[in-house]
Amino acid sequence: MKKIGVxxxxxxxxxxxxxxxxVVRKAIxxxxxxxxxxxxxxxxxxxxxxxxxxxxxxxxxxxxxxxxQSARCEEFKTEEGQDKGIEQLKKxxxxxxxxxxxxxxxxxxxxxxxxxxxxxxIPGTIDNDIPGTDYTLxxxxxxxxxxxxxxxxxxxxxxxERTFIVEVMGRDAGDIALWSGLAGGAETILIxxxxxxxxxxxxxxxxxxxxxxxxxxxxVAEGVMSGNELAEKLKEKSGVETRVTVLGHIQRGxxxxxxxxxxxSRFGGYAVDLLLQGRGGRAVGIxxxxxxxYDILEVLGKEHHIDMNMYKLSKELSI
Ligand code: ATP
Numbered sequence: 001m002k003k004i005g006v007x008x009x010x011x012x013x014x015x016x017x018x019x020x021x022x023v024v025r026k027a028i029x030x031x032x033x034x035x036x037x038x039x040x041x042x043x044x045x046x047x048x049x050x051x052x053x054x055x056x057x058x059x060x061x062x063x064x065x066x067x068x069q070s071a072r073c074e075e076f077k078t079e080e081g082q083d084k085g086i087e088q089l090k091k092x093x094x095x096x097x098x099x100x101x102x103x104x105x106x107x108x109x110x111x112x113x114x115x116x117x118x119x120x121x122i123p124g125t126i127d128n129d130i131p132g133t134d135y136t137l138x139x140x141x142x143x144x145x146x147x148x149x150x151x152x153x154x155x156x157x158x159x160x161e162r163t164f165i166v167e168v169m170g171r172d173a174g175d176i177a178l179w180s181g182l183a184g185g186a187e188t189i190l191i192x193x194x195x196x197x198x199x200x201x202x203x204x205x206x207x208x209x210x211x212x213x214x215x216x217x218x219x220v221a222e223g224v225m226s227g228n229e230l231a232e233k234l235k236e237k238s239g240v241e242t243r244v245t246v247l248g249h250i251q252r253g254x255x256x257x258x259x260x261x262x263x264x265s266r267f268g269g270y271a272v273d274l275l276l277q278g279r280g281g282r283a284v285g286i287x288x289x290x291x292x293x294y295d296i297l298e299v300l301g302k303e304h305h306i307d308m309n310m311y312k313l314s315k316e317l318s319i
Pocket of ligand 1: 009010011012041042071072073074075076077078101102103104105106107108109111124125126127
């Protein structure tokens with residue numbers, strides 16, 4: 001193998017830049033040429049491909065977002081689009097591709113691998129919803145952002161004796177809500193993986209009031225319902241007035257945490273190792289602090305699981 005490509009796709013996440021940097025530098029260290037494909041699969045189809053040098057990835061390890069930019073591309077979901085992508089890769093003599101992105105991006109990498117073009121998937125999304133890895137790139141940084149917001153909300157909530165609802169991202173996964181809710185000391189955490197009745201939520205609010213709590217924070221994952229919908233339902237059912245904060249895309253931005261920089265570096269280096277061993281068609285991950293890899297096709301059949309013991313604990317601690 002002489003030439004490899006790297007792209008970022010789907011929603012960007014902090015940690016993508018450290019991963020790109022690691023892919024590029026590790027590959028050059030090993031004597032390979034590396035090509036950066038800008039704007040994900042869209043850029044691939046359009047031939048937006050440039051050779052990267054050691055210096056091309058300088059001064060990016062601390063930056064959020066992705067220097068290669070990301071995009072969503074409907075055309076790549078078609079066979080014609082995928083063939084156009086492979087044509088571009090062949091034109092540049094690229095023999096394998098590292099794809100950094102979420103589950104949608106993995107679908108694209110799977111299609112290319114099935115067509116005989118080897119890809120390696122690096123899980124890059126704040127949602128932490130990719131099966132086969134304990135953590136995805138960007139999840140840790142997003143948690144820091146959410147916790148910072150919850151801490152600030154807590155200050156104002158206790159000054160005004162109010163109940164706040166904080167809506168967080170995560171798509172269909174409750175990881176951001178669970179981890180940030182536990183770390184932020186939220187009274188109630190609503191995640192798609194667990195049913196919580198309105199009666200329980202209301203009972204917990206009353207219980208808190210009775211023991212003199214000055215404020216309450218409810219963290220709701222976007223996969224359950226919106227913060228505004230929750231506020232309306234709570235008012236309708238119990239008359240409780242709440243204030244809603246929707247954190248939105250703030251959660252995607254910011255300088256990657258030390259954890260995500262290290263994780264991105266490890267994932268990137270490992271992806272190149274796999275390609276050097278001639279092991280394309282793999283997805284990388286981290287389990288119990290060990291780097292792991294598995295058949296990228298397995299992502300289709302596997303499910304991401306949230307830690308329900310942690311959820312149980314969060315309820316026990318919010319009495
Ligand atoms: P995030 O979850 O963080 O938003 P993602 O990678 O899941 O990231 P998507 O928008 O789902 O984001 O996917 C990114 C791109 O991957 C799509 O725009 C498309 O180009 C490609 N893609 C998604 N699904 C498929 C598919 N079934 N076949 C081929 N390509 C796909």
